[in-house]
Amino acid sequence: MAKNSLTAIGIDLGGSHLTAALVNPNGQIKHKKTASYLKAPNGPHGTQLMVKLVRELLHHSSSEICGVGIACPGSVDFNKGIVLADSPNLIGWKGTRLRQDLESSVKLPVLIDNDANLAAWGEKYWGAGKKAENFICLTLGTGVGGGIIINNQIYRGSHYYAGEIGHMKINTFIEGSPKCSCGSYGCLEALISAPAIARDFARLKGIRLSHSITAKTVFDAAKRGDSAARQIVQQTAYYLGNAISSLINIFDPDIVIIGGGIAKAGPILFNPAQRIINNNSMPHPLRKPAIVPAKLGENAGLLGAAALVFSDLKK
Amino acid sequence: MAKNSLTAIGIDLGGSHLTAALVNPNGQIKHKKTASYLKAPNGPHGTQLMVKLVRELLHHSSSEICGVGIACPGSVDFNKGIVLADSPNLIGWKGTRLRQDLESSVKLPVLIDNDANLAAWGEKYWGAGKKAENFICLTLGTGVGGGIIINNQIYRGSHYYAGEIGHMKINTFIEGSPKCSCGSYGCLEALISAPAIARDFARLKGIRLSHSITAKTVFDAAKRGDSAARQIVQQTAYYLGNAISSLINIFDPDIVIIGGGIAKAGPILFNPAQRIINNNSMPHPLRKPAIVPAKLGENAGLLGAAALVFSDLKK
Numbered sequence: 001m002a003k004n005s006l007t008a009i010g011i012d013l014g015g016s017h018l019t020a021a022l023v024n025p026n027g028q029i030k031h032k033k034t035a036s037y038l039k040a041p042n043g044p045h046g047t048q049l050m051v052k053l054v055r056e057l058l059h060h061s062s063s064e065i066c067g068v069g070i071a072c073p074g075s076v077d078f079n080k081g082i083v084l085a086d087s088p089n090l091i092g093w094k095g096t097r098l099r100q101d102l103e104s105s106v107k108l109p110v111l112i113d114n115d116a117n118l119a120a121w122g123e124k125y126w127g128a129g130k131k132a133e134n135f136i137c138l139t140l141g142t143g144v145g146g147g148i149i150i151n152n153q154i155y156r157g158s159h160y161y162a163g164e165i166g167h168m169k170i171n172t173f174i175e176g177s178p179k180c181s182c183g184s185y186g187c188l189e190a191l192i193s194a195p196a197i198a199r200d201f202a203r204l205k206g207i208r209l210s211h212s213i214t215a216k217t218v219f220d221a222a223k224r225g226d227s228a229a230r231q232i233v234q235q236t237a238y239y240l241g242n243a244i245s246s247l248i249n250i251f252d253p254d255i256v257i258i259g260g261g262i263a264k265a266g267p268i269l270f271n272p273a274q275r276i277i278n279n280n281s282m283p284h285p286l287r288k289p290a291i292v293p294a295k296l297g298e299n300a301g302l303l304g305a306a307a308l309v310f311s312d313l314k315k
Numbered sequence: 316m317a318k319n320s321l322t323a324i325g326i327d328l329g330g331s332h333l334t335a336a337l338v339n340p341n342g343q344i345k346h347k348k349t350a351s352y353l354k355a356p357n358g359p360h361g362t363q364l365m366v367k368l369v370r371e372l373l374h375h376s377s378s379e380i381c382g383v384g385i386a387c388p389g390s391v392d393f394n395k396g397i398v399l400a401d402s403p404n405l406i407g408w409k410g411t412r413l414r415q416d417l418e419s420s421v422k423l424p425v426l427i428d429n430d431a432n433l434a435a436w437g438e439k440y441w442g443a444g445k446k447a448e449n450f451i452c453l454t455l456g457t458g459v460g461g462g463i464i465i466n467n468q469i470y471r472g473s474h475y476y477a478g479e480i481g482h483m484k485i486n487t488f489i490e491g492s493p494k495c496s497c498g499s500y501g502c503l504e505a506l507i508s509a510p511a512i513a514r515d516f517a518r519l520k521g522i523r524l525s526h527s528i529t530a531k532t533v534f535d536a537a538k539r540g541d542s543a544a545r546q547i548v549q550q551t552a553y554y555l556g557n558a559i560s561s562l563i564n565i566f567d568p569d570i571v572i573i574g575g576g577i578a579k580a581g582p583i584l585f586n587p588a589q590r591i592i593n594n595n596s597m598p599h600p601l602r603k604p605a606i607v608p609a610k611l612g613e614n615a616g617l618l619g620a621a622a623l624v625f626s627d628l629k630k
Contacts, residue, residue: 084600146565158448159602167564171487186557242501243484245499250463250480282482282497284399
């Protein structure tokens with residue numbers, strides 16, 4: 001059978017809904033379906049919903065489905081296909097034997113991994129990391145996620161919990177540093193996540209934080225010249241640049257890829273962050289430490305999950 | 316030939332002198348020689364001195380020498396055996412083709428790697444990291460060095476410059492944060508290296524910094540109950556604990572090994588650092604993030620260099 005007649009199903013397990021899609025070996029999404037949780041997004045209910053979505057996609061596909069990949073927040077035992085620990089954005093899945101449950105229902109091979117790992121894997125397979133042997137992929141949004149590729153493979157750590165870049169302590173000294181979702185202080189996520197950007201902007205403006213203030217509205221205001229917004233964008237670039245300088249000094253990667261909603265801000269964030277990085281990562285004759293925008297956009301997790309299925313076929 | 320009849324030569328290239336030793340396959344040092352640089356420790360002069368030391372050790376050995384390993388500060392092209400970049404503690408070696416020069420003189424296989432990488436490799440081979448698949452080894456002394464073991468191998472990065480843990484930015488905000496040897500601010504090394512500990516103690520005491528104030532005298536004073544010294548030790552443990560929490564969140568290692576002169580302080584430093592780590596690394600059902608003292612002591616680099624020779628034989 002020709003390789004191109006194969007299709008994988010990629011699934012992104014989100015806080016409020018599931019997204020599943022048929023993906024071809026070139027990383028093109030052929031058909032996508034979304035379903036919201038009716039009950040709290042706990043494991044058994046979510047698994048049922050997932051089975052339903054996969055069956056609908058199977059009906060829709062004219063080519064052979066080679067497997068299902070699932071991008072899941074939190075810590076996931078990749079080898080056993082079990083959710084090990086809940087994430088703040090997805091409670092109630094801990095202990096779910098997602099691979100086993102899904103495989104027995106849909107009779108297809110199932111692979112499951114952490115969503116930030118898979119965003120990185122998607123970039124490696126089809127995106128901005130194709131030529132990079134070692135890189136970090138940061139996803140900047142409601143949280144700050146990280147995926148680590150080392151020697152062309154996902155690095156998962158000793159307990160499937162590597163890559164929590166959002167919980168680097170980059171500001172260990174300042175009093176009143178905001179508390180992070182992990183319970184600690186001084187974490188990158190508590191300083192540059194979308195809610196942190198909105199919070200700091202409202203505080204600087206002396207206005208009440210409301211749903212109409214988002215990271216996007218702050219970046220838009222900065223582009224229009226609002227001085228408070230510009231100050232927050234500078235601050236975000238400063239923290240981001242320092243964190244990436246640390247990552248470059250630690251990992252000596254080929255590149256650092258940045259995705260997620262906040263990365264849509266573009267040059268207004270990337271340019272000052274790159275200047276910070278140039279000044280703060282250790283100089284070396286062979287490298288120019290570069291940040292690179294992610295290519296896969298909001299489908300990164302889902303595409304990475306499909307890429308995992310395809311890469312597993314090659315083993 | 317029985318394995319135990321083989322001996323490796325390990326060399327540690329220091330800022331003021333060279334140390335070389337015969338090491339057996341159990342990691343025991345059988346004979347050690349040291350030589351100080353007569354001229355500035357530049358590459359050609361240092362290489363001559365190294366050849367002289369190796370020849371003396373060859374005369375002294377009754378068993379077969381299987382190769383020479385060299386631990387070198389700075390960035391080293393492990394595959395080509397070339398010093399890529401000087402380190403602040405060792406200037407004038409950049410571009411030295413150490414492997415080629417030494418192999419042609421002593422007619423033995425030569426391997427060369429960064430000294431912090433090799434301290435980690437020594438701990439993996441004969442020390443505290445034997446059972447760990449993934450770990451970080453920090454060497455706390457005049458500088459703060461780091462070696463990274465991933466999947467039981469040294470992780471060197473894309474340009475042979477990984478593991479510069481001393482240049483993590485852990486304090487990005489405080490005004491007047493001391494400048495680091497790398498030119499940046501807020502680096503771990505600028506906050507917890509031996510000179511930083513002496514500097515901060517003298518400042519807190521309001522006394523002039525002199526050669527009689529060292530990290531060791533500060534830890535000794537803290538053990539005797541000196542309140543300023545205790546405060547500096549607490550501060551050191553705080554920064555160290557936060558940095559290691561970040562490393563645990565990033566790498567999810569089995570353990571973090573701590574060696575170097577400052578690690579000799581023992582529980583007075585390790586206990587409060589461990590408490591910071593317990594509170595600031597992300598909780599996970601399968602792990603208890605632990606710091607572990609290094610086992611190889613001041614011979615870590617030299618033993619790691621010998622371990623590199625033995626591990627290369629097994630390939």
